[in-house]
Amino acid sequence: xxxxxxxxxxxxxxxxxxxxxxxxxxxxxxxxxxxxxxxxxxxxxxxxxxxxxxxxxxxxxxxxxxxxxxxxxxxxxxxxxxxxxxxxxxxxxxxxxxxxxxxxxxxxxxxxxxxxxxxxxxxxxxxxxxxxxxxxxxxxxxxxxxxxxxxxxxxxxxxxxxxxxxxxxxxxxxxxxxxxxxxxxxxxxxxxxxxxxxxxxxxxxxxxxxxxxxxxxxxxxxxxxxxxxxxxxxxxxxxxxxxxxxxxxxxxxxxxxxxxxxxxxxxxxxxxxxxxxxxxxxxxxxxxxxxxxxxxxxxxxxxxxxxxxxxxxxxxxxxxxxxxxxx
Amino acid sequence: xxxxxxxxxxxxxxxxxxxxxxxxxxxxxxxxxxxxxxxxxxxxxxxxxxxxxxxxxxxxxxxxxxxxxxxxxxxxxxxxxxxxxxxxxxxxxxxxxxxxxxxxxxxxxxxxxxxxxxxxxxxxxxxxxxxxxxxxxxxxxxxxxx
Numbered sequence: 215x216x217x218x219x220x221x222x223x224x225x226x227x228x229x230x231x232x233x234x235x236x237x238x239x240x241x242x243x244x245x246x247x248x249x250x251x252x253x254x255x256x257x258x259x260x261x262x263x264x265x266x267x268x269x270x271x272x273x274x275x276x277x278x279x280x281x282x283x284x285x286x287x288x289x290x291x292x293x294x295x296x297x298x299x300x301x302x303x304x305x306x307x308x309x310x311x312x313x314x315x316x317x318x319x320x321x322x323x324x325x326x327x328x329x330x331x332x333x334x335x336x337x338x339x340x341x342x343x344x345x346x347x348x349x350x351x352x353x354x355x356x357x358x359x360x361x362x363x364x365x366x367x368x369x370x371x372x373x374x375x376x377x378x379x380x381x382x383x384x385x386x387x388x389x390x391x392x393x394x395x396x397x398x399x400x401x402x403x404x405x406x407x408x409x410x411x412x413x414x415x416x417x418x419x420x421x422x423x424x425x426x427x428x429x430x431x432x433x434x435x436x437x438x439x440x441x442x443x444x445x446x447x448x449x450x451x452x453x454x455x456x457x458x459x460x461x462x463x464x465x466x467x468x469x470x471x472x473x474x475x476x477x478x479x480x481x482x483x484x485x486x487x488x489x490x491x492x493x494x495x496x497x498x499x500x501x502x503x504x505x506x507x508x509x510x511x512x513x514x515x516x517x518x519x520x521x522x523x524x525x526x527x528x529x530x531x532x533x534x535x536x537x538x539x540x541x
Numbered sequence: 542x543x544x545x546x547x548x549x550x551x552x553x554x555x556x557x558x559x560x561x562x563x564x565x566x567x568x569x570x571x572x573x574x575x576x577x578x579x580x581x582x583x584x585x586x587x588x589x590x591x592x593x594x595x596x597x598x599x600x601x602x603x604x605x606x607x608x609x610x611x612x613x614x615x616x617x618x619x620x621x622x623x624x625x626x627x628x629x630x631x632x633x634x635x636x637x638x639x640x641x642x643x644x645x646x647x648x649x650x651x652x653x654x655x656x657x658x659x660x661x662x663x664x665x666x667x668x669x670x671x672x673x674x675x676x677x678x679x680x681x682x683x684x685x686x687x
Contacts, residue, residue, distance in 0.1 A: 275557070321637065331593075332544050486592060487592045489595075490590070490591035490592045491590075491592065492625055493627065493630055493631060493634065494590055494591050496630070497623070497626040497627040497630045497631075498623050498626065498627070500626050503612070503619070503622040503625070505625065505629075506627065506663055508629050509628050509629060512629045512633055515630065515633070518630060518633055518634040518637070519638060520637070522634070530595075531592065531595040531596055531599050532595055532598070532599060532677070535637065535639045536638060536639035536640065536675075536676075536677065538676075539639030540588075540639070
């Protein structure tokens with residue numbers, strides 16, 4: 215093991231596994247990666263343990279790619295350990311970058327989430343009303359422990375220092391390869407950069423030409439309510455598309471599949487809060503000045519917070535719902 | 542409620558052409574009104590980015606006011622209509638964050654309506670006093686659980 219190859223670690227926190235899949239999806243390109251680096255830690259694929267990481271010298275891992283949001287004490291402990299052992303930390307994917315889908319848990323808290331998952335959900339059968347406890351003492355006196363479940367979900371940079379961000383749910387192959395090559399060749403942008411072009415999705419969108427001079431929305435429809443035209447700008451069809459407030463670089467995967475942008479790349483550098491920025495743009499194109507009419511259109515926008523912050527709630531200005539109002 | 546000694550902090554975004562001038566009129570006419578409003582002059586109510594509103598709440602405001610020209614009177618023709626549409630949608634979204642709709646107010650105040658500005662400030666202050674502190678920074682939004 216005395217090679218001079220840089221050491222790389224992959225880790226997952228609160229995530230779906232899609233980011234791991236994205237690495238596997240590099241297909242033959244993964245050979246280029248493994249030829250250039252040593253993977254020293256990757257729980258989903260390789261049998262290294264936490265103790266192996268602890269035994270490494272501080273700073274000895276060249277780069278750790280961490281996906282998933284942080285919502286458990288165990289995840290916090292692991293990312294802090296990896297931070298200590300790594301030269302660079304890259305937040306990999308939307309959850310790690312912005313909080314992601316698990317971040318929508320910030321409209322709730324531990325109690326309400328447990329109550330639904332272990333008692334109320336229609337698919338739950340739990341007559342003994344068992345819930346996971348942080349500590350359980352067995353009959354023989356042994357104590358079992360589980361990680362602490364936080365009330366709030368965090369993006370990675372809210373827990374540890376992050377060097378770079380690879381956006382996307384999951385990050386597309388070309389961005390992953392660009393990032394890996396940039397790291398290997400030492401051609402990195404300034405610390406804190408999001409490794410994707412800094413302009414909005416609409417700038418690159420194939421449907422941009424079909425956008426009318428003035429967008430005017432009279433009714434908002436959800437994708438399943440209409441048959442969507444596969445060439446026209448979604449906003450022109452009255453369908454919420456996060457493109458104007460979302461960073462490009464995804465290769466328009468969703469648009470090409472005839473689905474509107476949901477915002478997984480997060481905002482551009484100029485924007486702090488993706489949700490309100492989209493809200494501002496969207497409210498501006500509602501086609502009426504009449505109060506009652508506006509109310510009517512706003513009524514057709516279901517769950518604005520969940521839609522506009524679908525991937526970015528924990529890293530937004532407000533970060534979560536007021537805890538004292540969660541019921 | 543124990544809110545007796547609570548002084549609400551209010552932030553008001555006032556448009557340059559009508560509402561700010563209206564507030565100025567209240568001042569030059571020596572009308573007295575609650576001192577709780579921190580006024581920020583903007584060129585138009587349509588200039589108020591919803592990010593400003595969230596930032597105000599985040600940094601300790603208990604209530605936020607946007608005030609502009611009456612419908613039809615906007616110096617830039619339709620900025621106040623934009624403010625109106627954003628106010629409606631943002632209010633609905635603030636609800637989802639547990640921020641009561643009353644905390645986010647939109648008012649039309651013309652340059653001649655010093656008395657209306659006075660009334661809005663007094664009313665909003667009393668309303669927020671009754672509602673109590675928003676307390677967004679009560680530790681819940683920082684990483685403090687570990």
